[in-house]
Amino acid sequence: MTVEDLQELAGHEQQRQQQFMHRIYYCSAAGCISCGSQAIRETLKKSLHENNLAAQCEVIGTGCMGLCGEGPLVKVDPDGTLYQRVDEATAQRIVDEHLVQGKPVADHVVDTSHPFFAAQCKIVLEHCGRMDAERIEDYIAGDGYTALAKVVTEMQPGDVVEEVRKSGLRGRGGAGYPTGLKWGIVRKVKSDVKYVVCNADEGDPGAFMDRSVLEGDPHRILEGMAIAGYAVGAQQGFIYIRAEYPLAIERLKIAIKQAERLGLLGNRIFESQFNFRIDLRIGAGAFVCGEETALLRSIEGRRGRPRPRPPYPSERGLWGMPTLLNNVETYANIAPILNRGSAWFASIGTPKSSGTKVFALAGEIRNTGLIEVPMGIPLRTIVFDIGGGTPEGTDFKAAQTGGPSGGCIPKEHLDVPVDYESLGALGSIMGSGGLIVMNSSSRMVDVAKYFMDFCRDESCGKCIPCRVGTVHIHDLLDKISKGKATRDDLGLLEELCVMVKETSLCGLGQSAPNPVLSTLRFFRHEYEELLTTAETFVPSESDHDTSSHA
């Protein structure tokens, strides 16, 4: 495969697509499949055939179209009409009325001028819902693998790292470490063998961004990883993916096979000296494996238990070799940055947090689904404009970001800009992108208990603060929620949270108390209301008392 071959292939595919009068996309991401989108495909194909339109219309299964709560979704191009809640009868009507008579089926049409669509800014998700995830040609027709071609044939590895650094891209897994800096470190370490690893172990409950990207645009990740391999001098990549995502695994397998067949992965990529392969590693259900050192242990076929850092994986990672580890969404940003330039990317978002962020909106919100917004957008815009607010008859209480490592953001802080620093200042974290809206029916003590139950269960047991601390915090929360706790217990809870946060070995333990601390910060009265009035001697009680009486 040469650069010319790639352009030729893209040209062929574009021509092929243009010969169709209509291209009909149906969402074949996990959410819509479970609502029966496969049956819709059959109906569409059958009725196109009956109307003698089969040769002029193409039916394409795509990745997530975003509005998951209203699925299954179908889109008809070239006019871009989007249909929601499509069942087999509606699919039949789409063919009969829209394609044959030219009249869209009005009662199922989604208004795409709604802020849910208009306020988004798509970079990572630009192909999701617009192309067939199982055909590499479709990806190539949309400028796929051109960034890899440019990098391998025209750029020096150092320049690639510099370009990523200048873009200001930060790790999308949650911590926000500057990506360019990490690449630079791995590049500088002298070693014959280096590895590039993609963290697709999306363990946060309530997060499905990585799944959607992998299902909808797997080649984007492969391209990003190959570019990373070229930049840092690695020849082998691994994608560590959860076993809970069978469809994403299947699509990645197909994508890797296709890329290898065309010589876009393997030896002498674009006739250069650069070789790069990617293998899949399937996780086996352990939240702690999202932590980088635990993940690497798991790839080595061992128990996923973290180890102290330093040495960081950039210096000593997989099998003791320098390893570059980034999140799915981080790799998905690489190809656009190199195609369109770091200045373009840096112009989106805020100076300290550039680019966009994908969020999975769920919980008590009208428009559940997958969204991508520029960094720095106010949380209020996400919840009330894009998300459409809470369902009728309920009121907004809190938004939870960052999963079990994050915190709850209350109503009065809704205008916080969504970036790494601002969310951190509120005691929450950006996290990988799960955003769950809660209404007044959620008791905050129960929410905190729910997350602590999760952390207690998922603690790997290696370090004592996390193993023992999470159990005790959970027991205290349980006591409080049952109305059996005293003011003493509340003091103990706070003390324990700070201790676990400061002394745990890895990110899991260090962030496990966050949901408790953030709900204590903003919803302290809910805890205090549940305390018993039983007499206990607490020296520092006086200041609490005055505040609760006032």
Place this chain on the structure above:
Amino acid sequence: MPPLTAQKPHPSGDNRFKLLDRAITKHQSRGDALIEVLHAAQGIFGYLENDLLIYIARALKLPLSRVYGVATFYHFFTLKPKGKHVFVLCTGTACYVKGASKIQHALEQCCKTTFGETTPDNKISLVSARCVGSCGLAPVAVLDDGVAGKLSPENAVERVRAWQQQSDEVTA
């Protein structure tokens, strides 16, 4: 290969071990492919019996403690046989907020067992998962292999009842 299967023949015959051997050979019997091999073994046998773990340990030349440690560390691996039907209830945050715990109570009453267990007649296993990533459809469950969204305690129980009756007919 040690003739472990000869000592205690598997009730369903040896052919499945051939499949497992193929998976082991594919990974060149490398110890670091342990998790892949366990995935394959569970896919073939349904669960990881002690004999099976010993077999894998010898084939990959790993201490049994390592194999047992890994098999028990990860939630995905199960050392007990599963029921004929499996109800995996998602207990992720979105499902929690949308009332998954009510479904959990309803099902536990209906099946007279707790989550994580299988009914004594081996018909139904109740399993909870942390997040299946279909939060837009919360509360969600995976019934055998199909995802079912927007569940309520009533329709969840209804589906389990259907399983209970269906397997009655098969055995009758």
